[in-house]
Structures are given as C-alpha cells and as structure tokens.
Amino acid sequence: MKPIRLLIADDHPLIAEGIKNTFTSNAFIEVVSVVTNGEEAIDFLKKEVVDIALLDIEMPKMNGLACAKEILANYQPVKVIMLSMYQEASLIKELIEIGVKGYMLKTIAKDELILAIQKVHGGQEYFSSDVTKALLLNKNSEKVIQFNEKSKLLELLTKREIEIIGFIAEGLTNIQIGEKLFISPRTVDSHRTNLMKKLDLHNVAGLIRFAFQNGLS
Amino acid sequence: MKPIRLLIADDHPLIAEGIKNTFTSNAFIEVVSVVTNGEEAIDFLKKEVVDIALLDIEMPKMNGLACAKEILANYQPVKVIMLSMYQEASLIKELIEIGVKGYMLKTIAKDELILAIQKVHGGQEYFSSDVTKALLLNKNSEKVIQFNEKSKLLELLTKREIEIIGFIAEGLTNIQIGEKLFISPRTVDSHRTNLMKKLDLHNVAGLIRFAFQNGLS
DNA sequence: ATCCAATTAAGGGATTTCCCCTAGTCAATT
DNA sequence: AATTGACTAGGGGAAATCCCTTAATTGGAT
Incomplete structure (x- = not known):
C-alpha cells in the first residue's frame, strides 16, 4: 500500500x-x-x-x-x-x-x-x-459570521475611506480628521456616512469594531 | 559538558x-x-x-x-x-x-x-x-503603554460599568442598553460618563479600544 | 470623448453623545 | 451611627454624530 x-x-x-x-x-x-x-x-x-x-x-x-x-x-x-x-x-x-x-x-x-x-x-x-x-x-450567533462578511467588504472600501476609518478608530472627531487631511469636516462626514452605508453599520462603535477586526487600527 | x-x-x-x-x-x-x-x-x-x-x-x-x-x-x-x-x-x-x-x-x-x-x-x-x-x-506610542495602565485600570471598574462598556463596544446606544438592563438611558449615560472619567477617555472610540484591548468585547 | 468612481463640499435636521451638575436608595464597612 | 461606594435618575446645554440630499471636480478606464 x-x-x-x-x-x-x-x-x-x-x-x-x-x-x-x-x-x-x-x-x-x-x-x-x-x-x-x-x-x-x-x-x-x-x-x-x-x-x-x-x-x-x-x-x-x-x-x-x-x-x-x-x-x-x-x-x-x-x-x-x-x-x-x-x-x-x-x-x-x-x-x-x-x-x-x-x-x-x-x-x-x-x-x-x-x-x-x-x-x-x-x-x-x-x-x-x-x-x-x-x-x-454558534449556530445562532451572527457575531462571527459578520466577521467573515466584513472581510470581504473590506475590498469595497476606497483608500480614503480606509484612511478615515483608521482615524475614527483612533478616536479622532470629524474636525480633527479634517485638520489632519486638510479637508472639510463635512467631507469627513460624507466618508463616514458612505462607510456606514457600505458596511451596513449605524454608529462609530460598528466602524471601530470593523477597523479592529480587519487590522485597520 | x-x-x-x-x-x-x-x-x-x-x-x-x-x-x-x-x-x-x-x-x-x-x-x-x-x-x-x-x-x-x-x-x-x-x-x-x-x-x-x-x-x-x-x-x-x-x-x-x-x-x-x-x-x-x-x-x-x-x-x-x-x-x-x-x-x-x-x-x-x-x-x-x-x-x-x-x-x-x-x-x-x-x-x-x-x-x-x-x-x-x-x-x-x-x-x-x-x-x-x-x-x-511602540516606545513612544501610548497605545501599548496604555494597555498596561488600562489593565490595572480595569480593576477600577465596577461590574455594572464593565457590563455597560461591553454593550457600548457592541454598538448599542444608551437607549438600547437601558432597555436591555431595564434601567433609564440616563443611568447608562451616567455610567458612560463615569467610565470615561475613570479611564481618562473622551469618546466611544476610546471606550471601544479599551474594551477590545481588555477582552471585554 | 464619455463615463464612472473617488473625492470633495455642504444644507439641514434628527439623534446621540459628552459632560457638567444634583440627588436618592441601598448595602457594606468602619 | 456614620461613611463610603455602587447604582440609580434626571436637568440642561454644547458638541458630535447620523443620514438624507445635491453637486462640483478630477483622474482613470472603455
């Protein structure tokens, strides 16, 4: 054999x-x-x-x-x-x-x-x-399944969005991020909104979790 | 030898x-x-x-x-x-x-x-x-040093505070947390404020980072 | 040349957080 | 008996987010 x-x-x-x-x-x-x-x-x-x-x-x-x-x-x-x-x-x-x-x-x-x-x-x-x-x-736990879906979602994000989600995860406000990147805080807000729409999240917490789980922080 | x-x-x-x-x-x-x-x-x-x-x-x-x-x-x-x-x-x-x-x-x-x-x-x-x-x-980055200090800080937190920081990290709002714990959203806000005071943090981002780094999430 | 995605910017309003304050109840400690 | 700490609750206001909208500019791809 x-x-x-x-x-x-x-x-x-x-x-x-x-x-x-x-x-x-x-x-x-x-x-x-x-x-x-x-x-x-x-x-x-x-x-x-x-x-x-x-x-x-x-x-x-x-x-x-x-x-x-x-x-x-x-x-x-x-x-x-x-x-x-x-x-x-x-x-x-x-x-x-x-x-x-x-x-x-x-x-x-x-x-x-x-x-x-x-x-x-x-x-x-x-x-x-x-x-x-x-x-x-874990059959009924969405927690980990989200993790996978999000990993694929990461590819959906633009360079700027990834940059900004990183700053958000660091605790910077829209105004602070705007100052760092020399753009209007309203622009940062737009990116933030787009990020949440793309990732189907509805607050900073979600964004930060995403950043952490995807090594963006 | x-x-x-x-x-x-x-x-x-x-x-x-x-x-x-x-x-x-x-x-x-x-x-x-x-x-x-x-x-x-x-x-x-x-x-x-x-x-x-x-x-x-x-x-x-x-x-x-x-x-x-x-x-x-x-x-x-x-x-x-x-x-x-x-x-x-x-x-x-x-x-x-x-x-x-x-x-x-x-x-x-x-x-x-x-x-x-x-x-x-x-x-x-x-x-x-x-x-x-x-x-x-990481010598000059507070990131990791905070991690140590925070680990000690963790002992400062009460049971309720740890419970609440966990929910915050999950992305729940004060209202949602209040509903979960059968307390007023204003109480949740109090705990949130106390948490930030104890940990010297000033927004959700910081709280969530703390939660992640201390396995509270 | 045209299209498209990315980035920029802002109006405007609803919601939530942030953070000061006071204050009551309760249980444990001294 | 008095104190302390934890948990509760809210007034009130400034700040920031959330989230819809429209829209101009730019640079790369078909």
Missing part, C-alpha cells in the same frame, strides 16, 4: 516541523513538503502529486481559506484538511461549502490528527469533536 | 512536540519534560532539576505569565524564556520586570530558538529581533 502523500502549509516553522515529525514514525503517511504560505502550497501542487493538503488558516500571502478554494477548484482530487488555532465556527460553514473535508484545532493530539488524515483519505470527513460542538453552539 | 535541561510548557501538543523534536538532534539541549499548562510545569519543577523553562504565554489553568512569576519567585536559578503567537509588546515590559530572560514568537526558525536557549543559559538575554523592533516602535 502506497503511503498517503501529505503537504503541510503553516507559517510557523516550529509547528510545521512538529506536525511533520508527528509522521516520521508512521509508514502510512509521507510528508512530501512543508511550506509556509498558500502561494507556495499552490506552486508545489503544480509540480507534484499530493493526496492531502493540511492547511493552516492563518498564513501570510495567501491564507488557508483562499488556498483551499484554489485547490478545490483547480487541483482535484487533492483533499483539504484545515488546521486552526481557534474555533472559527463561521469559517467552518464556508469551508464545508467549498468542499473542505476536515477541520481541526491545533490543540488535538497527534493520534487524532493521524486518524483524521486516514479517514479523509478514505473518502470520509473528519471534524474534531470540539469543533463540531462549537459549530452547534 | 552537561546538556541544558529544558522544560517545555505549551498547551498545543503538536507545537510542543514540534519544539521537542527540534532538539532531538542537538546534543547540547535535553528536553526533560513536555507539559501542557503552568500548573504541571510547577509540579515538575518541584521534583526535578531544570535549567530553562520554555513557556507558552497562552495556556489553560495557569498561563505563562503567572507561571513565569511563580518560577522566578520560588524556583531560581531556573531561567525562563517565553514563547508567544503574537507580538505582545505591553506584556514584554512586565515580563522583563519580573526577570524573564527571553521572549520570542513562534514564527522563529528552530536555529534561532536553539541560539536563544544557549544564550540565556550562558547568562545573557535573548529577545528575537522582531520582538525588540516592536518594542522600539
């Missing part, structure tokens, strides 16, 4: 190495490459055969979600398992929709990870128990 | 194993134990001799900071190196004060980790370059 060819993508070398070492004593799993971002993962898939891609959610350049989409769209039959630091229930929904076969936290034991890889390779799905629990718990 | 006796504490087995495996081929460093929280680390120190404790900041039961304090107070000459997922510049100040000898991100390469352990064991300090850069950058 041929070993399962595994690609690991994680921007933390220590973690990536740790995962890799988890399989050194396992004859059924072969780690064919360890990369540190989504782009490198795609580059590798262009050249080599991989059965399963184990992707970290948070990665620079191309994150796990974008990478998973790319793989599932253009590199079938490669199967994708996501790894994350946190329970991101809202993400899981999206991941399942695009065809990800597994999602687990980095808190899992290595035995469980091996089990997950074998199940997914055998055509099954595997979501670690604490993740599925989180899914159930 | 005796190898450096290293204790690893990290709640993520995968990461902990990864770190441990980093040293298997290194004759100068011996991993004497891998534990998953601060309490277990202390328990181990009661029984065995350890040169350096490598602690994750985020851990259940007893976190890295509490654990470091305990070690540096009662288990000298054990030296402490902190590991973290993020640049927590504000924490670093406190860590240095209590006597931690090193701080590094989990993004570092294993070579740098080995170097750090050897330097600290030799009596030096080691803070990875990206961490010290973050420290310098």
Whole structure:
C-alpha cells in the first residue's frame, strides 16, 4: 500500500516541523513538503502529486481559506484538511461549502490528527469533536459570521475611506480628521456616512469594531 | 559538558512536540519534560532539576505569565524564556520586570530558538529581533503603554460599568442598553460618563479600544 | 470623448453623545 | 451611627454624530 502523500502549509516553522515529525514514525503517511504560505502550497501542487493538503488558516500571502478554494477548484482530487488555532465556527460553514473535508484545532493530539488524515483519505470527513460542538453552539450567533462578511467588504472600501476609518478608530472627531487631511469636516462626514452605508453599520462603535477586526487600527 | 535541561510548557501538543523534536538532534539541549499548562510545569519543577523553562504565554489553568512569576519567585536559578503567537509588546515590559530572560514568537526558525536557549543559559538575554523592533516602535506610542495602565485600570471598574462598556463596544446606544438592563438611558449615560472619567477617555472610540484591548468585547 | 468612481463640499435636521451638575436608595464597612 | 461606594435618575446645554440630499471636480478606464 502506497503511503498517503501529505503537504503541510503553516507559517510557523516550529509547528510545521512538529506536525511533520508527528509522521516520521508512521509508514502510512509521507510528508512530501512543508511550506509556509498558500502561494507556495499552490506552486508545489503544480509540480507534484499530493493526496492531502493540511492547511493552516492563518498564513501570510495567501491564507488557508483562499488556498483551499484554489485547490478545490483547480487541483482535484487533492483533499483539504484545515488546521486552526481557534474555533472559527463561521469559517467552518464556508469551508464545508467549498468542499473542505476536515477541520481541526491545533490543540488535538497527534493520534487524532493521524486518524483524521486516514479517514479523509478514505473518502470520509473528519471534524474534531470540539469543533463540531462549537459549530452547534454558534449556530445562532451572527457575531462571527459578520466577521467573515466584513472581510470581504473590506475590498469595497476606497483608500480614503480606509484612511478615515483608521482615524475614527483612533478616536479622532470629524474636525480633527479634517485638520489632519486638510479637508472639510463635512467631507469627513460624507466618508463616514458612505462607510456606514457600505458596511451596513449605524454608529462609530460598528466602524471601530470593523477597523479592529480587519487590522485597520 | 552537561546538556541544558529544558522544560517545555505549551498547551498545543503538536507545537510542543514540534519544539521537542527540534532538539532531538542537538546534543547540547535535553528536553526533560513536555507539559501542557503552568500548573504541571510547577509540579515538575518541584521534583526535578531544570535549567530553562520554555513557556507558552497562552495556556489553560495557569498561563505563562503567572507561571513565569511563580518560577522566578520560588524556583531560581531556573531561567525562563517565553514563547508567544503574537507580538505582545505591553506584556514584554512586565515580563522583563519580573526577570524573564527571553521572549520570542513562534514564527522563529528552530536555529534561532536553539541560539536563544544557549544564550540565556550562558547568562545573557535573548529577545528575537522582531520582538525588540516592536518594542522600539511602540516606545513612544501610548497605545501599548496604555494597555498596561488600562489593565490595572480595569480593576477600577465596577461590574455594572464593565457590563455597560461591553454593550457600548457592541454598538448599542444608551437607549438600547437601558432597555436591555431595564434601567433609564440616563443611568447608562451616567455610567458612560463615569467610565470615561475613570479611564481618562473622551469618546466611544476610546471606550471601544479599551474594551477590545481588555477582552471585554 | 464619455463615463464612472473617488473625492470633495455642504444644507439641514434628527439623534446621540459628552459632560457638567444634583440627588436618592441601598448595602457594606468602619 | 456614620461613611463610603455602587447604582440609580434626571436637568440642561454644547458638541458630535447620523443620514438624507445635491453637486462640483478630477483622474482613470472603455
């Protein structure tokens, strides 16, 4: 029986190495490459055969979600398992929709990870128990789902708007922002209004939350 | 020359194993134990001799900071190196004060980790370059310093005030908060005013930043 | 050349925040 | 018994936001 060819993508070398070492004593799993971002993962898939891609959610350049989409769209039959630091229930929904076969936290034991890889390779799905629990718990919480929607919304914003939402998050008033940018406070108000319309928010609080969640602050 | 006796504490087995495996081929460093929280680390120190404790900041039961304090107070000459997922510049100040000898991100390469352990064991300090850069950058920015001061300020706040700052951060108006808590919007306004006075802030933005930085949101 | 998005600006009014003040009740501390 | 701190509530007014509207200018794209 041929070993399962595994690609690991994680921007933390220590973690990536740790995962890799988890399989050194396992004859059924072969780690064919360890990369540190989504782009490198795609580059590798262009050249080599991989059965399963184990992707970290948070990665620079191309994150796990974008990478998973790319793989599932253009590199079938490669199967994708996501790894994350946190329970991101809202993400899981999206991941399942695009065809990800597994999602687990980095808190899992290595035995469980091996089990997950074998199940997914055998055509099954595997979501670690604490993740599925989180899914159930958060079914009715819009909080995290907003986070995702907003991330896409970020692309809707203009340079000026992003600049201004940053100042708003810093606590500056329209007048102060106007002075900083040498524009009328009424203009700042316009941008503020447009921002709220685009993001479907209705007060500073929402704007600031958005800024925080999108690293604009 | 005796190898450096290293204790690893990290709640993520995968990461902990990864770190441990980093040293298997290194004759100068011996991993004497891998534990998953601060309490277990202390328990181990009661029984065995350890040169350096490598602690994750985020851990259940007893976190890295509490654990470091305990070690540096009662288990000298054990030296402490902190590991973290993020640049927590504000924490670093406190860590240095209590006597931690090193701080590094989990993004570092294993070579740098080995170097750090050897330097600290030799009596030096080691803070990875990206961490010290973050420290310098933030030296004159009140942002992070506020974070420390505010953490202490947090204790100044009453239960009701913490409750209300949370709702403010969620974007609720005084009227909405009043409805939620069955109190007059004027009372909410009072709490808001008191909050701003206590925290020396002058608008929602500041309150929300405070809420975010202190996990009140 | 035309269109479109981005940026600029403002009128005007409703709503909310900001911030001073006083003041009552209640529970815990001294 | 007196004090203190927390929570409650409101008067009142200045300031800022919220949010609709219209509109001029500009620079890049078709």
